Amino acid sequence: MLADTDTLNTLSDREFAAGYAEMVKYGLIDQPDFFHWLEKNRKSVFAGGTARAEAIARSCEAKAAVVAADERENGARALLNLGHTFGHALERATGYDSARLVHGEGVAIGMVLAHEFSVRMNLASPDDAKRVAAHLREAGLPTTIDDIDGTLPPPDILMDAIGQDKKVKGGKLTFILTHGIGEAFIADDVPTSEVLAFLTEKQTQ
Numbered sequence: 001m002l003a004d005t006d007t008l009n010t011l012s013d014r015e016f017a018a019g020y021a022e023m024v025k026y027g028l029i030d031q032p033d034f035f036h037w038l039e040k041n042r043k044s045v046f047a048g049g050t051a052r053a054e055a056i057a058r059s060c061e062a063k064a065a066v067v068a069a070d071e072r073e074n075g076a077r078a079l080l081n082l083g084h085t086f087g088h089a090l091e092r093a094t095g096y097d098s099a100r101l102v103h104g105e106g107v108a109i110g111m112v113l114a115h116e117f118s119v120r121m122n123l124a125s126p127d128d129a130k131r132v133a134a135h136l137r138e139a140g141l142p143t144t145i146d147d148i149d150g151t152l153p154p155p156d157i158l159m160d161a162i163g164q165d166k167k168v169k170g171g172k173l174t175f176i177l178t179h180g181i182g183e184a185f186i187a188d189d190v191p192t193s194e195v196l197a198f199l200t201e202k203q204t205q
């Protein structure tokens with residue numbers, strides 16, 4: 001977690017945006033008010049100063065709350081992986097080439113994909129998915145697979161990359177999905193066939 005304000009102030013805009021994606025993640029997990037606050041205060045957070053300090057503090061509190069919940073409810077910590085399953089697969093697919101994709105950018109695309117996949121599974125409203133994508137785009141982050149420079153492997157190879165990141169049991173995997181902004185949940189029975197169909201749609205659009 002990026003928590004050192006002095007370090008943050010030395011980051012390039014691109015690096016800061018990548019860290020910002022992880023802050024947005026906390027809003028999307030279970031802090032809808034924080035997400036709405038970021039929508040209103042994004043420019044101030046990027047400018048630095050008190051808004052940035054507040055965003056960092058709220059992110060740290062949100063993370064601590066998830067970790068504390070994990071002690072009562074074993075496994076709650078997995079929520080911190082929101083956007084990371086798709087994100088890690090994209091990092092792997094780009095050969096960890098930071099000129100093409102840095103971790104936080106993969107997470108930004110991954111969070112949008114997690115929301116869009118949740119819409120596809122009739123779990124969340126398309127409006128929420130669009131709102132998440134719009135906010136990340138305004139923050140200068142990539143939000144679609146097409147935003148990545150160069151060619152990417154086909155969907156079945158991306159799916160293999162997901163399989164390397166996640167345990168697949170009987171054709172099902174555990175994924176962080178959502179019922180909407182700030183309503184992420186752990187789904188442990190997501191059919192890999194649905195994920196593959198979704199990725200195929202995304203890459204042929």
Ligand SMILES: [Zn+2]
Nearest residue numbers: 022084103107
């Ligand atoms: Zn991360």
